[in-house]
Amino acid sequence: MTSAVSDAAFADALIAEIDALGARTYSEIGVPAFLVAEDLSPNRTITSPRSEPVDDLAAKLARIAAAIATRRPALDAATIAQLLEVLADRHFMASATPFSRTVALHPLPS
Amino acid sequence: MPSRLLLPEMAQAALASLLHGIASARAIRVVNFHATPRYRQDEFRAQIAAFATLFEPITIANLPAAIDGSWPHARPGLIPVLFEGFRDNLDVMLPILEENGFTGWFFVPSAFPKVPADEQRAFAAAHLLHLPARDEYPGQRVALNWDELRTISRRGHVVACHTRTHNELRTDTPTSVLEEEISLAKAEIQGELGQDVDVFCWLRGAELGVNPEADRLLRRVGFKYLFSNYRIQRLA
Numbered sequence: 001m002t003s004a005v006s007d008a009a010f011a012d013a014l015i016a017e018i019d020a021l022g023a024r025t026y027s028e029i030g031v032p033a034f035l036v037a038e039d040l041s042p043n044r045t046i047t048s049p050r051s052e053p054v055d056d057l058a059a060k061l062a063r064i065a066a067a068i069a070t071r072r073p074a075l076d077a078a079t080i081a082q083l084l085e086v087l088a089d090r091h092f093m094a095s096a097t098p099f100s101r102t103v104a105l106h107p108l109p110s
Numbered sequence: 111m112p113s114r115l116l117l118p119e120m121a122q123a124a125l126a127s128l129l130h131g132i133a134s135a136r137a138i139r140v141v142n143f144h145a146t147p148r149y150r151q152d153e154f155r156a157q158i159a160a161f162a163t164l165f166e167p168i169t170i171a172n173l174p175a176a177i178d179g180s181w182p183h184a185r186p187g188l189i190p191v192l193f194e195g196f197r198d199n200l201d202v203m204l205p206i207l208e209e210n211g212f213t214g215w216f217f218v219p220s221a222f223p224k225v226p227a228d229e230q231r232a233f234a235a236a237h238l239l240h241l242p243a244r245d246e247y248p249g250q251r252v253a254l255n256w257d258e259l260r261t262i263s264r265r266g267h268v269v270a271c272h273t274r275t276h277n278e279l280r281t282d283t284p285t286s287v288l289e290e291e292i293s294l295a296k297a298e299i300q301g302e303l304g305q306d307v308d309v310f311c312w313l314r315g316a317e318l319g320v321n322p323e324a325d326r327l328l329r330r331v332g333f334k335y336l337f338s339n340y341r342i343q344r345l346a
Contacts, residue, residue, distance in 0.1 A: 026144065027241075028240075030143050030157050033140045034132065036131035039344045040318060041334075058133035061129055077121055080340065092139060094164070105157050105160055106156075110149050
């Protein structure tokens with residue numbers, strides 16, 4: 001029961017976070033993103049990845065994807081974009097406070 | 111037809127692919143800007159300065175290493191992207207990027223720079239090029255001109271193709287439109303800059319596979335990279 005409530009609260013918070021991010025004025029702000037690199041060239045060479053803790057990042061994306069599925073069972077492209085946006089906002093800077101809520105990075109416009 | 115993000119596969123498959131890519135250390139940090147008005151200058155400066163403490167600049171020369179896993183730096187890379195070819199990208203953002211050692215990636219719709227100054231706001235409105243809330247160039251042009259783009263390129267920044275008219279790829283986009291938005295756009299930018307243009311991005315960031323005819327054309331005319339909503343795809 002506790003877990004179910006906790007999962008519901010996590011999903012609620014995620015939806016609120018998506019809404020808050022979506023309310024920003026995208027046309028005149030900086031928006032962090034993680035873009036996945038793919039080498040589709042004919043002579044592609046893939047070497048070993050570096051040691052950045054990316055498994056953790058993937059796990060975080062998997063967790064929020066599972067949470068959103070409880071509210072929006074039909075996953076679509078826009079929802080994926082929102083999940084990636086949340087992921088980047090939370091983890092782009094590797095700090096405890098999400099990028100969009102780091103006050104020092106968002107002084108009021110003059 | 112309403113605008114929407116298009117994928118070349120089912121959304122669940124796309125998510126699985128992205129999870130695999132991120133778990134395989136293929137996530138590249140990008141920060142997307144569009145208009146960069148001076149009234150937000152302090153915000154941009156704080157953000158870019160913070161990025162400079164954490165990330166290395168990704169350039170057109172070291173992008174392959176960021177893609178193939180041979181990135182030589184201890185710190186991850188960062189691509190600051192400036193979409194649309196707005197004049198404030200040069201006046202406000204370029205000095206901040208250069209103060210902090212970053213390479214700017216300027217994605218320009220190739221028709222925008224030559225639109226007459228007194229028609230640029232109407233062109234922008236008609237082509238989903240969203241100007242800032244406060245007009246900082248009243249009575250003047252709002253787009254970068256080609257002299258400025260040549261200067262940006264000479265200073266080591268990347269000028270990339272953002273179609274010709276800020277166009278969105280559909281599964282049924284006609285061949286004539288693809289030719290204009292891909293081939294003609296590339297030729298226009300290369301003609302003005304006097305150098306190759308290797309990077310392309312659609313409005314709304316369609317990726318490879320959405321429209322195979324577009325994919326073939328992108329490769330045929332020699333684009334090497336496609337930036338999309340979720341991915342950076344190396345084509346050649």
